[in-house]
Amino acid sequence: MTENLLDARAVRVQFGGLVAVNDVDFNIPTGSIVALIGPNGAGKTTFFNVLTGLYTPSHGQVDFDGKSVLGVAPHKIAASGMARTFQNIRLFGAMTASENVMVAMHPHLKSGVLSTIVRTPKQRREERDARLMAKELLEFVGIAGVDDEFAKNLPYGDQRRLEVARALALRPKLLLLDEPTAGMNPQESATFTQFVHRVRDQRGVTVLLIEHDMKVVMGVSERITVLEYGSKIAEGTPQDIRSDQRVIEAYLGKSGTEAAK
Amino acid sequence: MATAERTAPRFKVESLLGMAVLTAAVAWIIWSFSSGPVIFTQVLTIGLSNGALYALIALGYTMVYGIIELINFAHGDLFMLGSVIGAIFLEEWLGQTKSSPKAWLILALTMLFAMAACALINMFIEKVAYRRLRNAPKLAPLITAVGVSFILQNVGILMNGSAPHSRTSVLPSSSLELGPIEVRVKYIVVVAVTVPLLLLMTWIVQKTRVGKAMRATAQDRDASLLMGINVDRIISFTFALGGALAGAAGVLFLEVNQQTRYDAGFRLGLIAFTAAVLGGVGNLVGAVVGGVLLGVIQALNDGAPHFFGQQWTQTVMFSILIIMVIFRPGGIFGKHQQEKV
Amino acid sequence: MFTSLVERMQPTTDNGRTFARYSGILAVLVVAWLIPNYIATSTEGPLPLFTVVLCAVYALFALGLNIVVGFAGLLDLGYVAFFLFGAYTSAWLMSDFFYQVNPRDPSDKQFSFSVHFLSTASSKIAGIHLSFWIVIIAAAAIAAVAGLVIGAPTLRLKSDYLALVTLGFGEILPEVFRNGDNVAGYNLTNGTKGIGPVDRIGMGFLDKLPGIPSTIVSSDYKTKYYVILLFCALFMYASIKLRDGRLGRAWMAIREDELAASLMGVPLMRTKLWSYAVGAIAGGVGGAFYATIVGTVNVDNFTFSFSIIVLCAVILGGMGNVWGAVLGGVAITWFNYTGLVYIGAQVNKGLGTHINLKNYEFMFFGFVLVLMMLFRPEGFIPAARSKQLKKADKQVQSIETAGVES
Known part of the structure; x- marks a missing residue:
């Protein structure tokens, strides 16, 4: 048992001359809800991409569940229990909600080509169970009954929920949510806070989210890390962050803080 | 913003392998040269002239890919139409079949005519077919381009017949003798026509307003639209430029090979596309370098000592395509770009 | 509601x-x-039996390509490669080729084998003569391996590059086979002369049982039709089951959004390779069968246009639709082998003209590709999926246009 589910040390990502993530140390205690915030272009999504194996950092170390993820193929990282959603929704549009969820069960299902063609009893049972599990997950995220709707025909809010359901189908240990409340109305955002707690408490999933809505961030997270221009400028509990001078400056600008005084 | 170079160790192995292949190629060329320096050099001049043609066609591929990310399969067939149109204009309409100063002037006129015709055809194709599919899934315009390629081939059959049609060249068939090496005049003409065209092209893209708009559109279509660039017109202009170059290449091909055939565009087009890939698709200078390189490689393979010979031309050319695309999809100069997330 | x-x-x-x-x-x-x-067994008229058999063969090809293009969304323009491997497998294993090859000069090396196994060929004929049913399995295996070999390096590529590289393979292979009559002195492919005659389809020792046609004679297209019908039915069934299963979902996910699929735990390479291998099997089986109905295998049969005809069939029927692929294959093949000539003859008779429509067959295929992409990208028999999507799209549009104030 490691105490930290995720351990990133001195992670640096460089695009040509631009340093997108600059020697960031970052860890996520198992079972916690952590937020990554910062102004646009601070390197948050880039950091997600490093964790999920899309980018290889120019140096640094990332351990997930005690094992390094660097150089591991994205699908293997996903199968080992790291699931994510996307800032700009990336569902499989021409597939139904239920199929979308079942795609993410891929690593956990066993049927091969032959058993699928022959339809062995085992394969049929597996498919039936997968379908039921998808139904259950859709209920869990609050969009029961849309199983056979095509993803691209769902309303925007439901699509965001479907993305979470799909990510949960991977049976993740760590769930990465990239701006999950973007485009939600205040009411939906409020229920989202409870939802994240439900994910953690009922499913035992550790959650890391990128979020702009400060109300959500302060309400949901136990720890917050702030990035600016790729560097970590603050880290701590919501209370710490709220009163941190550098964070206020990063968000409002120097003149803004003066005006606030 | 979100493009990164993968720095996996595999690439080091690959670059090492690349160096090995390069060294072997150089050694091979030296071996070939030393076994027959005269043949080798003569073949080289054919290669340069072929390469100039490939460069002209490759530019059309590369410009279109640069601006709308479409591999325009039909481009090779447009080149074929250029040669057919040129032949009909020069031989059948203006009756020029013999080499004379007057015929050379008319040849220049023919070239302008073929360039204009191909530019118009290419613009028409873009407007009717590709424009509507700009936001469709990527497979759709690609399949459409394959379809257009077949349609153009059949237009070629209509105009030229289904059998190869032999034509006469109005260029002198004599050779210049440089010591023991003979260089056919027509090859010199090809290079002499191509080089100014390429320079003109570079000037248009680099220095003119339209060229700047082209480059802006290639970078970011939406942003260009917001900046007041008429993106439709710029794309149309790009197709016109590419078409004009294909038309010029067609007429030169006609003069060199004294033959027009409806299926000339398919293989030549593929080779030219290989040239574009070699130089990095989207890279104009790269396309020219790639074209010349491939022309030379093909000529050496076909004619120089110790190479495989003509019956293996396609295999050699397309192996280069496959190897390049797999190991260096960004071309010999370029860097591979990763998808945005 | x-x-x-x-x-x-x-x-x-x-x-x-x-x-x-x-x-x-x-x-x-x-x-x-x-x-x-x-229908008449003649080769004339609007629907000769020979064309019907070919229709079924192309339906099988279309089913195979549909898995690659329709399900997994990978544009393969070199499908002819699998056709080629299948056909040559038949030619090698069901003819006297490996004996008959005459050395061009005495120093030439040559193979001389004589192997017979449940074959229809007389045991007096030398060469390799295996039962058709074994050859089919061999062809499937060889094509699948070819699919993996071609796929493994290329499937990393973006979709448009993939199309070109597969096209490149489709051009290289025939050239290799054309020049394969002298591989270090050995004649492996008989070059442009081709290999033939290919043995007939038989049932092996089952031929002796009552009620079984003694041999499936080369002119008996009827029995051959039933054989290819069997393969089509099997492959259709397999396609549908695969589509609805774990692998089919992964294929579709890759078609929809490759990157998202990999982040949901779908191994891209392996999943794509499966689509290539399964698609290749149909090509190989179809190729092997084709060799037995036309009797000879010649390298000139394997051109880029074959890949395009099959692609047309898939697109006409609707990419991703199993029934569509079959009907598309049948329609295109009938048109290509009989319809065009027949219609042309009728037109010429009616108008007194002398147009040879057959010369322009690829004009039609070109127009099929372009017009379908422009006006009916989902095909004439769209997958149930795209039909519903389109319906829903229209609903959304009408809602959007109605509710301007939102």
Whole structure:
């Protein structure tokens, strides 16, 4: 048992001359809800991409569940229990909600080509169970009954929920949510806070989210890390962050803080 | 913003392998040269002239890919139409079949005519077919381009017949003798026509307003639209430029090979596309370098000592395509770009 | 209202619909079974039996390509490669080729084998003569391996590059086979002369049983038709089952959004390779069968246009639709082998003209590709999926145009 589910040390990502993530140390205690915030272009999504194996950092170390993820193929990282959603929704549009969820069960299902063609009893049972599990997950995220709707025909809010359901189908240990409340109305955002707690408490999933809505961030997270221009400028509990001078400056600008005084 | 170079160790192995292949190629060329320096050099001049043609066609591929990310399969067939149109204009309409100063002037006129015709055809194709599919899934315009390629081939059959049609060249068939090496005049003409065209092209893209708009559109279509660039017109202009170059290449091909055939565009087009890939698709200078390189490689393979010979031309050319695309999809100069997330 | 829409979209769980579907399939099979009894066996007229057999072969090819292009969304322009491997497998294993090869000069090396196994060929004929049913399995295996070999390096590429590289392979292979009559002195492919005659389809020792046609004679297209019909039916069934299973979902996910699929735990390479291998098997089986019906295998049969014809079939029927691929294959093949000539003859008779429509066949295919992409990208028989998507799109549009104020 490691105490930290995720351990990133001195992670640096460089695009040509631009340093997108600059020697960031970052860890996520198992079972916690952590937020990554910062102004646009601070390197948050880039950091997600490093964790999920899309980018290889120019140096640094990332351990997930005690094992390094660097150089591991994205699908293997996903199968080992790291699931994510996307800032700009990336569902499989021409597939139904239920199929979308079942795609993410891929690593956990066993049927091969032959058993699928022959339809062995085992394969049929597996498919039936997968379908039921998808139904259950859709209920869990609050969009029961849309199983056979095509993803691209769902309303925007439901699509965001479907993305979470799909990510949960991977049976993740760590769930990465990239701006999950973007485009939600205040009411939906409020229920989202409870939802994240439900994910953690009922499913035992550790959650890391990128979020702009400060109300959500302060309400949901136990720890917050702030990035600016790729560097970590603050880290701590919501209370710490709220009163941190550098964070206020990063968000409002120097003149803004003066005006606030 | 979100493009990164993968720095996996595999690439080091690959670059090492690349160096090995390069060294072997150089050694091979030296071996070939030393076994027959005269043949080798003569073949080289054919290669340069072929390469100039490939460069002209490759530019059309590369410009279109640069601006709308479409591999325009039909481009090779447009080149074929250029040669057919040129032949009909020069031989059948203006009756020029013999080499004379007057015929050379008319040849220049023919070239302008073929360039204009191909530019118009290419613009028409873009407007009717590709424009509507700009936001469709990527497979759709690609399949459409394959379809257009077949349609153009059949237009070629209509105009030229289904059998190869032999034509006469109005260029002198004599050779210049440089010591023991003979260089056919027509090859010199090809290079002499191509080089100014390429320079003109570079000037248009680099220095003119339209060229700047082209480059802006290639970078970011939406942003260009917001900046007041008429993106439709710029794309149309790009197709016109590419078409004009294909038309010029067609007429030169006609003069060199004294033959027009409806299926000339398919293989030549593929080779030219290989040239574009070699130089990095989207890279104009790269396309020219790639074209010349491939022309030379093909000529050496076909004619120089110790190479495989003509019956293996396609295999050699397309192996280069496959190897390049797999190991260096960004071309010999370029860097591979990763998808945005 | 919402639930009713959901119910309508659940044909698979609805018993009435299931019954209707199965009886539909049964009806199609019965019709397919009866067809050869009602048409002339001649090679003339609007529907010669030979064309019907070819239609079935191309339906099989279209089914295979549909897995690659339709399910997994990978544009393969070199499908001819698998056709080629299948056909040459037949040629190698079912003819006297490996004996008959005459050395061009005495120093030339040559193979001389004589192997017979449940073959229709007389045991006096030398060469390798295996039973058709074994050769089919070998062809499937060879094509699948070829699919893996071609796929492994290329499937990393972006879709448009993939199209070109597969096209490149499709151009290289025929050239290799054309020049394969002298591989270090050995003649492996007989070059442009081709290999033939290829043995007939037989049933091996089953030929001796009563009720089984003694041999499937080369001119007996009827029995051959039933053989290829069997392969088509099997492959259709496999396609549908795969589509609805774990692998099919992964293929579709890759088609929809490759990157998202990999982040959901779908191994891209392996999943794509499966689509290549399964698609290649149909190509290989079809190729092996084709060799036995035309009797000779010649390298000039394997051109880029073959890949395009099969692609046309898939697109006409609707990418991703199994029935569409079959009907597309049948329609295109009939048109290509008989329809065009027949229609042309009728037109010329009627108008007194002398147009040879056959010369322009690829004009039609070109127009099919362009017009379908522009006006009906989902095909004439769209997958149930895209039909519903389109319907829903229209609903959304009408809602959007109605509710301007939102």
